[in-house]
Amino acid sequence: MAHTLGLSAGIGIAFFLFSQLQMFGILPPEKWIILLFFASLSFFTHRIIALAMADKREKFIEYFLASVVARLLLSVLFVGCFLYTGVYSVRSFIITFFVLYLLYTFFEIFGLYRSLQRDLKK
Numbered sequence: 001m002a003h004t005l006g007l008s009a010g011i012g013i014a015f016f017l018f019s020q021l022q023m024f025g026i027l028p029p030e031k032w033i034i035l036l037f038f039a040s041l042s043f044f045t046h047r048i049i050a051l052a053m054a055d056k057r058e059k060f061i062e063y064f065l066a067s068v069v070a071r072l073l074l075s076v077l078f079v080g081c082f083l084y085t086g087v088y089s090v091r092s093f094i095i096t097f098f099v100l101y102l103l104y105t106f107f108e109i110f111g112l113y114r115s116l117q118r119d120l121k122k
Contacts, residue, residue, distance in 0.1 A: 027092060034093075034096060
């Protein structure tokens with residue numbers, strides 16, 4: 001969880017610096033909402049994984065796959081709602097969204113891998 005908070009803070013700082021350097025057009029105006037969505041989605045995923053770890057790992061795969069499906073469905077719903085209501089720049093919105101999706105997914109899997117490696121050594 002600490003790695004995800006660090007990632008969110010780092011991305012937030014990068015967003016702030018991009019806006020201060022007046023690099024308009026690179027990031028959509030909805031960038032803060034996208035970042036908040038991924039931070040909350042990551043918290044939700046970590047809670048599901050913690051629940052799976054507490055359940056003696058008998059149903060770990062089911063919990064993990066449920067979190068992946070929930071992440072995918074919530075992401076599609078989020079993008080769909082924003083595209084339906086209209087965004088300033090569709091291309092920059094979608095590129096920003098999917099770059100952050102890949103970053104958060106990578107860090108989630110990396111953190112989970114490290115956690116499982118540490119637990120296997122015990």
